Amino acid sequence: MKRLALILAALMIGFGGFAQKQKFTVEDAKQFYRTMQGDYTVIVNDSTTASAHFTPIWENTGNPYHWLYVEVALDEKVILQKVLEVKPKNDKMFVVKAYSLKDPAQFVGKWGNSNYFDGFNTAILRNGKKITFLKTQDFSYQSYWYRYGVIDCFPQGDLLHFKFVQQDERFYVKRMPTGTSRILGYQGIKE
Numbered sequence: 001m002k003r004l005a006l007i008l009a010a011l012m013i014g015f016g017g018f019a020q021k022q023k024f025t026v027e028d029a030k031q032f033y034r035t036m037q038g039d040y041t042v043i044v045n046d047s048t049t050a051s052a053h054f055t056p057i058w059e060n061t062g063n064p065y066h067w068l069y070v071e072v073a074l075d076e077k078v079i080l081q082k083v084l085e086v087k088p089k090n091d092k093m094f095v096v097k098a099y100s101l102k103d104p105a106q107f108v109g110k111w112g113n114s115n116y117f118d119g120f121n122t123a124i125l126r127n128g129k130k131i132t133f134l135k136t137q138d139f140s141y142q143s144y145w146y147r148y149g150v151i152d153c154f155p156q157g158d159l160l161h162f163k164f165v166q167q168d169e170r171f172y173v174k175r176m177p178t179g180t181s182r183i184l185g186y187q188g189i190k191e
Contacts, residue, residue, distance in 0.1 A: 024135045029094050032133075032141065033066035033086045035166040040188040042072065050074040052188055053111035057083070058118070071111045078108050083125055093134050094141070099125035131162065139166035145176075 033056070040052040051073050058067045066087070072080035081104045085097040101107055102124055110116045133141040142163040147156065154160060159176040173186035 024088065024090070024092050024094060026088055028135060028141075029066065029086050029088050031139075031166060032094070032164065033068065035169060036068060036164070036171075038169075039191045040171070041191060043187045043189065045184055048074070050079070054084075055111040055114045057114050058121075059114075060118070069107070069111055069114070069117060071108070078104075081107060085128070089132060093132050095130045095132050097128045097130045099128040102126050133162070133164070140164070 036054045037056050038054060040054070042050040042052050044050070053069075053071045055069045055071075056067070057069045066085070068084040068086070070080065070082045070084055071078060081101055083099045083101065085099070087095055087097070089095045107116075131143050131146070133143050135141055140163070143161060145159045145161045147159060154175060155177070157178040159178075161174040163172040163174075164170075165172070169190040171188040173188075175184040175186065176182065177184070
């Protein structure tokens, strides 16, 4: 009986350490924000490629959260523009709030000049919708399967799942088109 109690105690300590490893901190949000910055090649099902740019903006506004401007182009045509706000939700999750721009054409190509956004404030944004990420292990975060209407380069109603792995500097998106069980895979590889 004493032996069983010791084994259970050891297991509890082990699981406690595992749970602590999964705890999400403000530093995780900062690391996610820093790691996501940069230029990516997006590969869709091993064929079509697009380019994606994640640019930090509004870094000196005193806002406690972190902002990224995202622009994705396919065949030199911009197919997605968003402003992302990264902030903690609780000790296991953080939220990426994705905003559309009121006048997106004004910001095309501005990913190369993050200071351009300093002349604007959040009044340029509209329709913020959130994607909640769970910390699955150190440097790895993922969302649940959702129908994200805010991601306008995907047809509404399609199921989407996002995963970000900071250690290999990649992001992954799985998409299941409405009415099918076929999964399309998107992989963002940092340049």
